[in-house]
Amino acid sequence: MISQASESERQAFSRLHPKVQRWIYDQGWNELRDIQAKAIGAVLGNEDDVIIAAATAAGKTEAAFLPILTVAACEPADSFDVLYISPLKALINDQFRRLEELAERLELPVVKWHGDAPAVAKAKAIAKPRGIVLITPESIEALLVRRGPEVRRLVLAAKFIVIDELHAFLASERGVHLASLLRRIEAQAGRRIRKIGLSATIGDFSAAQRFLNPGEPEKVQVLQSEGSRPEVKLQVRGYREPANSGQDGSTAAPASAEIVQHLFKVLRGKNNLVFAPRRQLVEEFADGLLKRSEAEMVPNEFFPHHGSLAKGLREEVEERLKDGKLPTTAIATTTLELGIDIGSVESVAQIGPPASIAGLRQRLGRSGRRAGQVSILRIYVTEPDRPEESDIFERLRPDIVQAVAAVQLLTRGWIEPGISTRVQVSTLLHQILAAVRERGGVMAADLYALLCGPGPFSACRQGEFAALLRMMAASNPRLIEQAPDGLLMLGAGGEQLTDRWDFYAVFASDEEYRIVTGERALGTVPIFNPLRKDDYLTFAGRRWIVESVDDKAKIVTVRSAPAGRVPKFPAQEGAPLDDKLLLEMREVYRGVERPAFVDATAEALLFEGREAFTAFELDRKSVIQSGDDTFLFLWRGTLASETFRLALAREGISTEPAILGLRAPKCAVSQLLQAFGRIKRNPPHPRDLADLVENIRRQKYDHLIAEDILREAFARSRVDTSSLTAILEGIV
Numbered sequence: 001m002i003s004q005a006s007e008s009e010r011q012a013f014s015r016l017h018p019k020v021q022r023w024i025y026d027q028g029w030n031e032l033r034d035i036q037a038k039a040i041g042a043v044l045g046n047e048d049d050v051i052i053a054a055a056t057a058a059g060k061t062e063a064a065f066l067p068i069l070t071v072a073a074c075e076p077a078d079s080f081d082v083l084y085i086s087p088l089k090a091l092i093n094d095q096f097r098r099l100e101e102l103a104e105r106l107e108l109p110v111v112k113w114h115g116d117a118p119a120v121a122k123a124k125a126i127a128k129p130r131g132i133v134l135i136t137p138e139s140i141e142a143l144l145v146r147r148g149p150e151v152r153r154l155v156l157a158a159k160f161i162v163i164d165e166l167h168a169f170l171a172s173e174r175g176v177h178l179a180s181l182l183r184r185i186e187a188q189a190g191r192r193i194r195k196i197g198l199s200a201t202i203g204d205f206s207a208a209q210r211f212l213n214p215g216e217p218e219k220v221q222v223l224q225s226e227g228s229r230p231e232v233k234l235q236v237r238g239y240r241e242p243a244n245s246g247q248d249g250s251t252a253a254p255a256s257a258e259i260v261q262h263l264f265k266v267l268r269g270k271n272n273l274v275f276a277p278r279r280q281l282v283e284e285f286a287d288g289l290l291k292r293s294e295a296e297m298v299p300n301e302f303f304p305h306h307g308s309l310a311k312g313l314r315e316e317v318e319e320r321l322k323d324g325k326l327p328t329t330a331i332a333t334t335t336l337e338l339g340i341d342i343g344s345v346e347s348v349a350q351i352g353p354p355a356s357i358a359g360l361r362q363r364l365g366r367s368g369r370r371a372g373q374v375s376i377l378r379i380y381v382t383e384p385d386r387p388e389e390s391d392i393f394e395r396l397r398p399d400i401v402q403a404v405a406a407v408q409l410l411t412r413g414w415i416e417p418g419i420s421t422r423v424q425v426s427t428l429l430h431q432i433l434a435a436v437r438e439r440g441g442v443m444a445a446d447l448y449a450l451l452c453g454p455g456p457f458s459a460c461r462q463g464e465f466a467a468l469l470r471m472m473a474a475s476n477p478r479l480i481e482q483a484p485d486g487l488l489m490l491g492a493g494g495e496q497l498t499d500r501w502d503f504y505a506v507f508a509s510d511e512e513y514r515i516v517t518g519e520r521a522l523g524t525v526p527i528f529n530p531l532r533k534d535d536y537l538t539f540a541g542r543r544w545i546v547e548s549v550d551d552k553a554k555i556v557t558v559r560s561a562p563a564g565r566v567p568k569f570p571a572q573e574g575a576p577l578d579d580k581l582l583l584e585m586r587e588v589y590r591g592v593e594r595p596a597f598v599d600a601t602a603e604a605l606l607f608e609g610r611e612a613f614t615a616f617e618l619d620r621k622s623v624i625q626s627g628d629d630t631f632l633f634l635w636r637g638t639l640a641s642e643t644f645r646l647a648l649a650r651e652g653i654s655t656e657p658a659i660l661g662l663r664a665p666k667c668a669v670s671q672l673l674q675a676f677g678r679i680k681r682n683p684p685h686p687r688d689l690a691d692l693v694e695n696i697r698r699q700k701y702d703h704l705i706a707e708d709i710l711r712e713a714f715a716r717s718r719v720d721t722s723s724l725t726a727i728l729e730g731i732v
Contacts, residue, residue: 006031012040017070019105024066035225036063042221043067043196049212051166051197051205054225056365057344060198061098061164063223068160068196072131073106077157080125081108082132083185083193084162085140087174087338089114090318091164092134094341103132113139116311129154137178141504144184144438151438152188159194161185165338166197166208167358173699176424177506179211179456180431184438187450195220200365201358203415214454232364234377236403236595237262238602240385255382260288263329263349266378268301270346271321272329273336273366277352279306285351286331305332318342337362344368347376353402354379355577358415360406379403383605390627392616393658397609398585400602402659404595405584416578423713426699427506428457429468429479433490436480437498441487444469459716464709471706479704508700513554517544531695532649536561536656536665549694552703556695561665576638577659585660586635589613622661622731625669632672634661635730640723646689647724651675680728686715 009032013021024032032040035054042050044067054060072081086092096112103110109131111121115138125133126147144151161182169175186192195212202208209217239255263274263285276282282304289302303317314335320328321342330336337359348367354360360377368375381403387394431451436442442450444466452460469488472479478491490498497503514521535546544558589610594603616624624631632655634641645655645662653675655662664672690696690711697703702710 006037009034009037012037015040015044015070016066017073017106019073020066020070020102023102023105033059033063033225035059035223036066038223039063040067042223044070047194049195049197049209049220051199051202051208051212051220051222053199053202053205053223056200056362058200058225060200061095064162064196064198065099065102068162069102069106069108071159072108075159077130077159079154079157080129080131080133081158082160082162083140083155083158084132084134084164085178086134086136086164087168088165088340089116089136090315090340091338092117092136095134095164098341099132099134108132110134113143115139126150126154137174137181138504140181140185141177141434144181144188145434145498145504148438148440149188151185152190155185155189155193158189160196161193162196162198163212164198166199166211167201167203167362168338170202170207170211173424173427173507175211176427176456177430179214180427180451183450183453183455184435201361201415203358204417207417214458232368232375232377234364234379234407234597236379236381236400236407236598236602238400238599238605239380239382240601240605241382242385256284256288259351259380259382260285260292262380263302264289264292264296267329267347267349268298269327270329271324271327271343272347272349273342273345273363274329274331274349274351275337275363276331276333277355279333281351282306282331282333289329289331301327302329302331305330305335307333307335321345334359336366342366344373347378349378349380351380353381353399354406355402355581356416357406357409357578357581360410361415364410379407381602381605390629392612392624392626392631393660393663395608395612396589396616396660397605397612398659400598400605401585401588401609402581403602404598404606405581405588407595407597408588409581409584414580416580423459423717424456424506424699425468425705425709425713426701428460429472429701429705430503430506431457432469432472433479433494433498434503436488436490436494441483441489443486444482444488447488464712468705468709471709472704475704506700513556513695515544515556515558517558517560531556532692533694534654535649536654551695551697579637579640582635582637582659590619623669623672628666630664630667630669630672632662632664632731634727636723636727639718639720640727642718643689643720643723644727646692646719647679647684647721648672648675649692650684650688651678676728676731679724683724684721686719686721687712689719689721690715 012032013024035052036059039050039052042048043064052060052063054063068082084095086095092112092114096110099110109125111125111131111133113122113133113135143154163169163178169178182195197208197212199208205222206217209220209222212220239258241255242253274285276285286302286304290300293300293302305314305317317328317330318340320326321330324343336342345367348363350360350363364375364377367377381399383397383399384394428451432447435447435450448462448465451457452465469480473481473491475493477493477496479494479497480488481491482488531546531549533546533548536544545561547557547559549556591610598606613619618633622633634644641657641662645657648655648662648664653664653667653672655664693714696707696710696714
């Protein structure tokens with residue numbers, strides 16, 4: 001018996017397989033963690049699905065697998081016992097090392113199943129399926145597409161499907177894909193398979209319950225850890241960007257140089273993570289820290305880590321962190337945000353204000369993982385030293401306020417719901433092709449029942465599904481064809497697509513638009529916001545007006561806009577923001593207290609932002625004229641703001657999106673007020689607004705889909721006309 005365990009932990013321990021108990025002894029554990037004791041009771045006590053929610057490094061993997069392996073060892077199966085699904089190959093490799101010894105004691109094989117895993121091990125597992133398969137969604141798709149009916153033998157007696165980093169799937173194309181794959185796996189098995197979800201950052205448990213069991217979400221148990229979280233030390237650090245810094249003739253050092261100096265001072269000699277929002281920034285800061293190391297004539301400890309780097313380079317950084325023998329700081333995008341095992345890090349830093357509270361919590365959880373260790377988070381925020389008088393948004397210091405608001409939401413325990421409501425037509429088309437290939441042929445009614453029952457495509461009506469099938473059959477070359485008896489089969493185009501090596505993933509690599517002016521290409525950039533002719537966007541340090549959007553060729557033609565400082569928040573960059581974050585920012589502006597976690601510069605910038613908020617009377621005003629431009633304060637997240645922007649475009653008003661609202665260049669307040677009146681009197685239909693968007697093709701297979709179908713899907717999922725009334729009522 002484990003020596004320091006409570007009575008409930010002793011009871012949980014006693015229910016485990018003797019070899020699992022022996023393994024726990026050999027690890028030197030004195031007790032089970034509370035989430036592990038709860039999970040043992042839940043998994044072994046009934047047949048419900050389970051969500052295990054606990055902080056990073058709280059023992060979630062063991063919480064799931066101690067009871068799961070007990071079941072697998074006591075009830076041998078003639079198929080795989082457990083499918084463990086992970087969003088990352090690296091996480092699969094980590095979990096393989098974690099589970100291999102325990103599974104070996106139980107004589108249960110463990111196999112890694114992804115593109116880089118050994119083919120011999122996979123072939124052996126197919127020949128004699130048993131034990132645990134650690135797999136990505138894309139590899140599940142490859143199995144179903146390439147092996148079709150043979151998959152039934154592999155999953156026939158499977159007892160559990162474990163989904164790690166569940167939150168990462170809830171609001172993404174991959175999540176829609178995975179949810180559909182779960183239905184197809186269960187169709188192969190001929191029954192439901194119990195599901196266990198693991199996560200450290202779920203904001204809406206009801207959404208997670210619906211994901212695991214869309215038919216009966218109430219039968220999903222939610223387990224939360226009551227264990228104490230480590231002490232947190234955090235700081236928001238402010239920096240002033242000198243005017244014209246980095247330009248020819250300027251002697252002022254850019255703020256990034258000061259940030260590099262501070263990072264070098266506080267991080268050197270320890271293991272740390274630094275997160276930046278873009279790959280370009282990752283490279284810039286890694287290069288700046290390398291140069292600083294060379295100038296100080298000390299070994300470099302700072303290395304970039306992002307998706308464009310070769311796998312070998314990324315793994316070298318991961319191994320250095322995990323090994324812990326050499327001090328290492330990784331400067332990364334989101335690539336190190338999820339649960340890859342890199343050991344314990346001393347601190348986490350963030351460049352720029354957090355857009356996602358869930359992501360911020362996930363990152364913070366990377367430090368303070370050892371008993372007694374403090375979690376350390378530093379957020380570095382830059383604002384212009386002398387904001388332009390006419391730019392009201394800049395004068396409000398929104399980056400500093402966003403950082404303060406994000407930290408306040410974090411400390412209160414709030415997290416974004418993180419569930420996607422988008423109609424994923426591209427993914428549905430992909431699943432139609434995959435399911436037809438998997439089965440060799442299928443009747444339309446059976447295909448609709450398979451894909452559009454309770455789950456990710458349940459909102460798709462039969463008529464819409466039939467229209468999509470007709471479109472696929474009419475394409476050139478045909479994606480599908482129908483036999484005289486009604487059986488759907490792949491056409492020549494469908495055969496070509498499903499034969500491609502990149503078919504198994506529903507998401508496209510970062511697709512970028514080329515920005516062109518005259519005969520000159522300015523470069524490429526991903527564009528996230530809806531674009532239309534006469535919209536404003538920023539690129540290469542200047543403001544441009546959109547002349548045309550070639551959605552198929554991914555080319556945006558622009559002309560130079562009137563002179564003026566580049567807006568702080570370019571339209572084409574930034575993650576979607578939740579309404580809650582914007583409302584919290586407004587409360588920060590209204591406040592008077594000094595947050596304990598800001599440094600002196602951040603405090604001064606916050607004071608300046610609050611002064612501007614008061615001077616512009618934004619507690620009672622929503623529309624402000626400054627020079628030739630009008631600023632509209634919405635205090636709403638991305639979905640509502642973009643909907644309002646499209647509604648104004650319908651009335652002939654072109655605007656630039658910003659975090660705090662919209663900027664209407666060369667527009668008087670009276671013009672805006674007249675547009676508001678027209679919107680109130682004649683509210684737009686969602687489809688009216690969707691028809692204004694020119695860059696409508698955003699997902700991997702959108703180029704194969706008729707424009708009318710895409711616009712209808714956009715109207716249903718990317719337009720929130722219900723928010724228009726609330727916004728207009730709030731405008732004063």
